[in-house]
Amino acid sequence: MRSWARPRVPTLPGAGRLPMLHDTATGRRRAPAIVDGTASLYVCGITPYDATHLGHASTYLAFDTLVRVWTDAGVDVTYAQNTTDVDDPLLERATATGVDWRELAASQTDLFRSDMEHLAVVPPTHYVAVTDVVTDVARAVARLLDSGSAYRVPTEGSAVDDVYFDVRAAERDTSWHLGLESRLDPETMARFSAERGGDPGRAGKRDPLDPLLWRGAREGEPSWESPVGEGRPGWHIECTVIAEQTLASPITVNGGGSDLVFPHHEMSAAHGQALTGGRYADLFAHTGMVAYQGEKMSKSLGNLVKVSELVAGGADARAVRLAVAAHHYRSDWEWFDSDLVDAEARLRVWETWADTAPPRPDAAADHATTSPLGATPVESVPTGLLTSLRAALADDLDTPSALEAVDRWIASGADATSVDLDAVTALLGVDLLGVDLPSRADEATA
Numbered sequence: 468m469r470s471w472a473r474p475r476v477p478t479l480p481g482a483g484r485l486p487m488l489h490d491t492a493t494g495r496r497r498a499p500a501i502v503d504g505t506a507s508l509y510v511c512g513i514t515p516y517d518a519t520h521l522g523h524a525s526t527y528l529a530f531d532t533l534v535r536v537w538t539d540a541g542v543d544v545t546y547a548q549n550t551t552d553v554d555d556p557l558l559e560r561a562t563a564t565g566v567d568w569r570e571l572a573a574s575q576t577d578l579f580r581s582d583m584e585h586l587a588v589v590p591p592t593h594y595v596a597v598t599d600v601v602t603d604v605a606r607a608v609a610r611l612l613d614s615g616s617a618y619r620v621p622t623e624g625s626a627v628d629d630v631y632f633d634v635r636a637a638e639r640d641t642s643w644h645l646g647l648e649s650r651l652d653p654e655t656m657a658r659f660s661a662e663r664g665g666d667p668g669r670a671g672k673r674d675p676l677d678p679l680l681w682r683g684a685r686e687g688e689p690s691w692e693s694p695v696g697e698g699r700p701g702w703h704i705e706c707t708v709i710a711e712q713t714l715a716s717p718i719t720v721n722g723g724g725s726d727l728v729f730p731h732h733e734m735s736a737a738h739g740q741a742l743t744g745g746r747y748a749d750l751f752a753h754t755g756m757v758a759y760q761g762e763k764m765s766k767s768l769g770n771l772v773k774v775s776e777l778v779a780g781g782a783d784a785r786a787v788r789l790a791v792a793a794h795h796y797r798s799d800w801e802w803f804d805s806d807l808v809d810a811e812a813r814l815r816v817w818e819t820w821a822d823t824a825p826p827r828p829d830a831a832a833d834h835a836t837t838s839p840l841g842a843t844p845v846e847s848v849p850t851g852l853l854t855s856l857r858a859a860l861a862d863d864l865d866t867p868s869a870l871e872a873v874d875r876w877i878a879s880g881a882d883a884t885s886v887d888l889d890a891v892t893a894l895l896g897v898d899l900l901g902v903d904l905p906s907r908a909d910e911a912t913a
């Protein structure tokens with residue numbers, strides 16, 4: 468599936484450090500294992516309705532920072548992201564609003580692309596819609612049935628059985644176990660399963676935590692013919708299959724919001740281990756939740772602040788990015804409308820400073836491309852600012868410290884150099900040159 472336009476990402480002199488990241492599975496900070504100079508990243512995408520609120524933006528900006536830091540360290544990154552374009556919440560919204568679910572998914576996915584372009588997020592290598600891999604998911608479910616990792620549960624009102632993953636069989640047959648990734652206690656797992664799309668009370672299941680792999684066809688719901696009967700994919704298996712198809716195994720980093728720690732990532736990992744026999748991911752990274760008006764920003768509460776609405780209201784998308792980056796990605800934080808005012812003030816200071824840089828004869832030439840090393844002939848050595856930014860971001864993507872490093876550099880009275888501006892563009896995703904970005908030129912999709 469089409470992703471979105473790539474922002475300008477200049478190549479910087481020297482090489483950055485490999486980043487340390489907090490690993491949910493171990494509770495420790497460490498460098499994800501880079502194999503032969505390559506890294507793979509899977510970040511769970513949106514369910515395309517109510518896109519893109521600041522909670523989403525915070526997640527995709529955090530992993531965009533990881534992509535930028537890895538790239539600066541010379542790592543060849545392959546990045547996959549899905550869009551869950553058929554799922555219960557999407558279908559419920561489509562029914563409630565009288566819109567065809569396919570139209571709702573397509574329009575919200577377009578809006579998401581436009582938001583990612585505005586925020587200068589580097590697009591994933593593979594952007595995959597679940598509806599494009601339904602048959603592949605069914606084949607994976609068939610393999611799990613064959614290996615004894617899954618079982619059928621008869622469905623009232625449907626001729627087709629549902630298929631569930633057998634958690635206890637996975638614990639018996641593989642080195643995966645409940646808690647491997649989440650480190651949660653059984654009571655919390657049961658609660659999260661009920662709150663986050665699971666069905667612990669479903670009759671006929673072997674274990675309450677067993678997740679759905681395949682939902683047999685129901686009247687009035689979309690379904691596809693498949694080797695395991697007509698129906699549609701469960702939630703966790705879709706990510707496992709897309710990751711398996713697009714990325715080397717194990718995934719270097721599996722990422723998403725902290726509400727995906729359990730059951731989504733725990734079960735995606737279980738499915739992956741049952742399918743391949745190997746570990747699913749080297750490191751699991753999670754972003755904090757964003758609140759607004761005292762409550763976690765959520766579709767159900769309706770307290771969403773959306774990127775597209777901020778931009779339509781006249782906000783500079785770079786200021787939105789700065790406002791989000793002022794919070795550490797792992798913290799839970801609350802958005803205040805004043806955050807945007809503060810970020811716009813910061814952006815104005817940075818832009819005034821950028822005007823002190825000498826003119827760039829190559830500014831037009833490297834527009835929308837990665838400039839080769841040597842394209843900045845005059846100042847091809849790391850500056851103090853570049854060194855500070857690299858150090859902050861390698862330390863668990865500490866964007867608040869990185870922003871403060873720029874503030875301090877400017878306050879010291881130093882004129883901007885082209886390396887400084889390239890560093891801010893490449894590592895923080897904030898282009899101070901004011902060139903006509905591809906994202907600004909492609910508003911039609913919104």
Ligand code: ZN
Nearest residue numbers: 511512706731
């Ligand atoms: Zn996922």
